[in-house]
Amino acid sequence: MSLRLGLKGRSMALKVKAASAASEPADADRRGRKASKETRRQQLVEATIDSLAKRGYAETTLADVADGAGLSRGIVNFHFESKENLLIATLQFMADEYATHWSAAYDKADPAAASRLWALVAADFDRKICTKRKLAAWCAFWGEAKSRPTYQALCGARDVKYQETFVSLCAELKAEAGYGYEPETMALALCAMMEGLWLRLMMGDGLTREKAHVAAIQHLVSAFPKHMTYEGPKK
Amino acid sequence: MSLRLGLKGRSMALKVKAASAASEPADADRRGRKASKETRRQQLVEATIDSLAKRGYAETTLADVADGAGLSRGIVNFHFESKENLLIATLQFMADEYATHWSAAYDKADPAAASRLWALVAADFDRKICTKRKLAAWCAFWGEAKSRPTYQALCGARDVKYQETFVSLCAELKAEAGYGYEPETMALALCAMMEGLWLRLMMGDGLTREKAHVAAIQHLVSAFPKHMTYEGPKK
DNA sequence: ATATTTTGAATGATCATTCAGCAAGTATGT
DNA sequence: ACATACTTGCTGAATGATCATTCAAAATAT
Numbered sequence: 300m301s302l303r304l305g306l307k308g309r310s311m312a313l314k315v316k317a318a319s320a321a322s323e324p325a326d327a328d329r330r331g332r333k334a335s336k337e338t339r340r341q342q343l344v345e346a347t348i349d350s351l352a353k354r355g356y357a358e359t360t361l362a363d364v365a366d367g368a369g370l371s372r373g374i375v376n377f378h379f380e381s382k383e384n385l386l387i388a389t390l391q392f393m394a395d396e397y398a399t400h401w402s403a404a405y406d407k408a409d410p411a412a413a414s415r416l417w418a419l420v421a422a423d424f425d426r427k428i429c430t431k432r433k434l435a436a437w438c439a440f441w442g443e444a445k446s447r448p449t450y451q452a453l454c455g456a457r458d459v460k461y462q463e464t465f466v467s468l469c470a471e472l473k474a475e476a477g478y479g480y481e482p483e484t485m486a487l488a489l490c491a492m493m494e495g496l497w498l499r500l501m502m503g504d505g506l507t508r509e510k511a512h513v514a515a516i517q518h519l520v521s522a523f524p525k526h527m528t529y530e531g532p533k534k
Numbered sequence: 535m536s537l538r539l540g541l542k543g544r545s546m547a548l549k550v551k552a553a554s555a556a557s558e559p560a561d562a563d564r565r566g567r568k569a570s571k572e573t574r575r576q577q578l579v580e581a582t583i584d585s586l587a588k589r590g591y592a593e594t595t596l597a598d599v600a601d602g603a604g605l606s607r608g609i610v611n612f613h614f615e616s617k618e619n620l621l622i623a624t625l626q627f628m629a630d631e632y633a634t635h636w637s638a639a640y641d642k643a644d645p646a647a648a649s650r651l652w653a654l655v656a657a658d659f660d661r662k663i664c665t666k667r668k669l670a671a672w673c674a675f676w677g678e679a680k681s682r683p684t685y686q687a688l689c690g691a692r693d694v695k696y697q698e699t700f701v702s703l704c705a706e707l708k709a710e711a712g713y714g715y716e717p718e719t720m721a722l723a724l725c726a727m728m729e730g731l732w733l734r735l736m737m738g739d740g741l742t743r744e745k746a747h748v749a750a751i752q753h754l755v756s757a758f759p760k761h762m763t764y765e766g767p768k769k
Numbered sequence: 770a771t772a773t774t775t776t777g778a779a780t781g782a783t784c785a786t787t788c789a790g791c792a793a794g795t796a797t798g799t
Numbered sequence: 800a801c802a803t804a805c806t807t808g809c810t811g812a813a814t815g816a817t818c819a820t821t822c823a824a825a826a827t828a829t
Contacts, residue, residue: 352680353681355678355680355682356592356677361820371775371776381820382820439677439678441737443590445587446589446590451737454737484745487734487749488752491731492726492727495728495733496722498733499726499729502686503680506722511726513719514719515723517723518757522753571808596784596786605809605810606810606811608809609810612810617786
């Protein structure tokens with residue numbers, strides 16, 4: 300089976316490298332033959348996000364990811380066992396990054412509920428998170444999530460804690476000022492609006508991060524008039 | 535070229551038919567050999583929506599669509615030239631259906647701006663439009679839209695008129711009652727929220743159409759307190 | 770020397786597309 | 800009526816392209 304004598308493999312070791320990788324001149328390793336397993340995995344995950352953003356989920360191939368990372372064809376199956384694993388690791392990475400980001404914003408904010416709510420909304424439109432590149436990648440996963448329990452679980456896990464936090468904050472504000480809504484409903488509307496704004500940001504049009512953020516703020520102001528102004532939380 | 539003399543084709547005309555088609559005893563045509571071209575195209579579009587909903591964009595194959603329609607493998611390329619065309623026709627169909635639906639709701643509503651706005655929001659959560667099946671299909675296209683100008687154009691065309699309508703209505707309400715927002719921003723927030731609610735409906739969880747609709751209504755009430763109540767538009 | 774990482778050609782699976790032929794319908798002639 | 804040719808919708812096996820995956824050999828590190 301599959302007689303396969305070298306005799307050929309020889310030849311071209313031309314190292315036409317230099318190809319793409321229009322980024323990182325490296326932190327330390329990156330380029331060299333050795334690069335800690337974790338570093339290489341991270342590099343491949345980043346290339347995957349690029350590919351998802353540029354070509355979409357359906358058109359993302361391992362060859363494209365490998366090229367994007369400036370590495371060879373077999374590399375993904377060496378570091379991640381399969382394409383599926385690579386995609387899961389990519390989604391996992393984005394979910395972790397997102398969770399870390401909003402938690403930090405929450406912790407750093409003034410502990411008043413109004414301030415925290417304001418901070419969470421601002422975090423969603425932060426340049427670190429809210430990049431066309433990353434929004435496109437999120438959207439690619441959303442598109443497949445319905446038919447893939449694994450994706451759904453990862454996207455869902457992101458939401459559960461996040462939305463619970465919103466519900467608590469809305470409940471606090473309601474207790475403070477006696478607004479006439481259900482906290483769950485209000486939190487749902489808020490979170491849904493931010494996701495919808497992300498979707499539209501991704502779609503292109505003329506929408507900018509700033510305009511989207513203003514729309515979200517306007518919602519805060521109209522929903523919590525006793526706590527919010529266009530310039531920030533009251534008090 | 536392709537020298538290709540019969541000599542072989544002969545043989546097996548066994549007609550193992552009877553296979554699938556576990557459905558429609560037919561309205562009139564459907565099953566029979568004849569069925570107006572338009573009917574058959576429609577049937578294939580429906581099967582495509584099913585497949586998108588069940589297996590996602592990336593896993594939707596022509597074989598799956600053909601099986602779903604209870605027809606043979608080559609059928610799609612006969613009626614639509616290519617897979618791409620089938621998908622475009624499917625998106626086109628959904629976009630048309632959506633536009634027709636909300637326009638009708640708009641026209642039928644009481645001409646007061648508040649009533650029309652209420653009607654448009656209600657239309658988005660109507661059982662005719664807001665099905666898990668269709669939401670999943672929309673979402674599948676959204677996921678690919680960033681990298682496909684054609685899809686983007688079709689999704690975008692849907693939005694332009696729709697959002698302009700919202701802007702006008704918001705402007706009217708502002709003129710009537712002197713709310714302190716920009717109509718464009720408010721319309722954006724509203725439309726984005728409804729899309730976000732669709733996204734979440736599709737994702738499953740415990741969210742129901744009714745709960746989503748209530749969340750949207752709550753937004754209307756808090757944004758237009760002088761015009762809206764939880765039960766409907768005032769006046 | 771041994772172990773680890775990387776390469777890239779070969780393999781095999783999946784799938785869109787093609788197309789020769791079949792069958793149902795229609796038109797025309799007798 | 801029946802036979803004939805012609806049109807059109809449909810079928811399903813064959814074709815070829817794309818791509819994930821494998822793995823022997825090569826490069827590099829320890």
